[in-house]
Amino acid sequence: MSALAPAPATRRSPWRCLRYPSMRWWSAANLVSNAGTWMQLTVQNLLVLQVTGSAAMTGVSLAVQAGPGLLLGLLGGAAVDAWPRKLTAAVSQAALGAVAFTTAALVAFGALNVPLLLILSAVTGVIATVDNPACALLGNDLVRTRDVPSAIALGSAVHSVGRLAGTALAGGAVVLFGTAAAFVANGLSFVFVAAVIPFLRLIDRSTDPDAQVAPAEAARPSADPREGLRFFFGRPRLVALAAITGLSAIFGRNYALTLAVLVTGPLAAGPGAFGTVSTALAIGGIAGALLAGLLQRPSVRLVAAMAGAGAVLQIATGFTPTLALLILLVIPMAVVESVSDTAGTTVLQTDPPPHMRGRVLGVWRSLSTGWGLIGPPVIGVLMELAGARAALVAGGLVIAIAATAGLALATRRAPRPAAETAPDSEPAPAPRPAELAAVA
Template sequence: MRWWSFANLVSNTGTWMQLTVQNLLVLQITGSAAATGLSLSVQAAPGLLLGLAGGAAVDAWPRKLTAAASQAVLGAVAFTTAALVAFDQLTMPVLMVLAAVTGLIATVDGPATALLGNDLVPTKDVPSAIALGSVVHSAGRLIGVALAGVAVAGFGTAAAYAANGLSFLFVAAVIPFLRPADPANRAASTIPATPAARPKKRRSRGTGSRDGLVFFLRRPRLVALAGITAVSAVFGRNYSLTLAVLVTGPLAGGTEEFGTVATVLAVGGIAGAVIAGRMQNPSVRLVAALAATGALLQVGAGLSPSLVLLILLVVPMAVVESVSDTAGTTLLQTDPPPHMRGRVLGVWRSASTGWGLAGPPLLGLLMEFAGPRGALVAGGLVIAGTIGAGALLHTRRRDSAAPAPASAPVPELSAAA
């Protein structure tokens, strides 16, 4: 697990280095902000359309081999991009193809690496392993963004892609030496799924993918988790957009001030992941309560009269969001039976890609009509109100479904009486 965490730190650092310069690269090639958005959409499209198939593949193929192969292919794509940039041969059509390939491989790589990391610890420690992954992700983001500027200034844009390629190869080299803690997980990681573990009847080629969707929709807690996460992602959480406009607009700040806010968000995320590592059995109710709390803090952030007060609110916002996300991820990866987890993660990838694409445009429209303060306040109220309404509806359904208490038997009267 220590080796896996270190490998993921290296990989996340490389990924954030590349992401930091990727939008600038598209702008350099095209000079169009619309083209930048299009490249991101092309990369996300496979996750939206093929997430189910990617999850089914992870359940059917040996996990370690799948993760190692996907990491190697992602590394090859990064090296190809670096070479094209270095020799000034990268065109927009080629960039779109490379983005689509990256998104396609990620539909398999995401669930494979997530489940492989969970296999490395005993079942009781999976929540802690997921929390550690969140810490690694946040730390990699801070380091990667910082190193991106150094790499580009010293070696050029291609260096960020080359560094990301090396990080993928490092992870691929570590995977063969990992040993799952549970013998059952060890078997699932090294050999394909047995026929007994697969669905008994498959009438068509896509049945395996549909099994995951059917399972997901019949699992009320997973549906509730998806609803909470979706409304939170669409009307909140896009702080790189909403807080950037708030800081540089009504609060009259600049890039440096927003950089401070972004750093506080990242540090709060790390702190929240550390706190979440102590959770053993998170529930949907806990995720909902944390999401509603974060939404109310978002309302307060929207009403902040000064940058100092905003930063004081951003700290608990980031902590609550991180704990909520870690709790939700733990539920998502541990609630389904082992043979269904890849497909459930595939369903989640398709759904999360959908609301991830829908969120920024909707928030942009909301800010156009209500301004950054209005967007933060209205978004927070929508999140809290939706969660509150859902909790009330759940309580009423539970009460109506509960059996009525049996009435006391009436004593029979004797004939003489």
């Protein structure tokens, strides 16, 4: 039996995507890249404080880096749809490496100032508008459609491990080699990814029974961002996914803020206790990635169900009387969040036709950047007005009501003749090779 025709027992393995040699290389490269990125992020805020002496300027630099994602996400996605995927990802990774090396050189020679810092932040944000969708879709192109959830779940686990490793390595690197070392390490990690990309082997979708194939008129590259907007907002399941995810992000996932205030306030514990809570969240996230890897056909309904379950757990944390009970609750909270993220990302990356996926991810980047910026201030004001416990309970109720309403609406629309395709099913099988000839 060939490597691409697994035995039935292996089809539900959470790590089934590792059957593909290119995915193994891609995962190793991403582990190195994530470790390098978190090494840099660990020292970056301290560097901004050293250069500017202002905590407010630290926030400004982060906003400048996030700004392009909000304003130019759709244009970046259009570029990904118009240009060859491997070339786009390799060039964007090399460009990010160049920015990291430039920052390292400026730091090493004491030449980094506020204007240069903001320029580098903005350039990084612009490149990321292309790099993020290009790398996400390239990873999916290395496996068959049925294994995309496994690939996304593996990416989530790689991200978590890379974060732990990068954070741990950053301190030692700075002590031994100085602040610039973190930026050099991150630059080298980008170079490594860019060097691996040309050797990756993409899946032939004409032999993938679950794949979507672009229609002949859309097979040529297109760079019209307006098509992405029209498609996204004309697709009810994508709009529903955005609504559920946005509400969850604003009212339910700011745990670094809400749980920190809960632990140090009502529960009267110290910063060390919040570190324990954060570790429990990380453990739950990794466990959730393992569970999410078992998914075969994730749906928006599953995302809504997970959002509702997470909301119930969040409400329970608002009433928890002890730190020990809080730790027990945050682990399943993180599991649910990880499964929901994997399901939502899979829908987002497989529901649109292939020629539209970059622009759809571009729309999503703009939306997610927006609610990422809105969430902390909203929940912060809510905690100021009502306290941490009430903020957690109120936020959970908002998410639970929205998720329940969404599920009820989906259930009302669900009944269809057996011969029809369910609304959250995978795309129809690809045409036969003879039909594909017209597309080519």
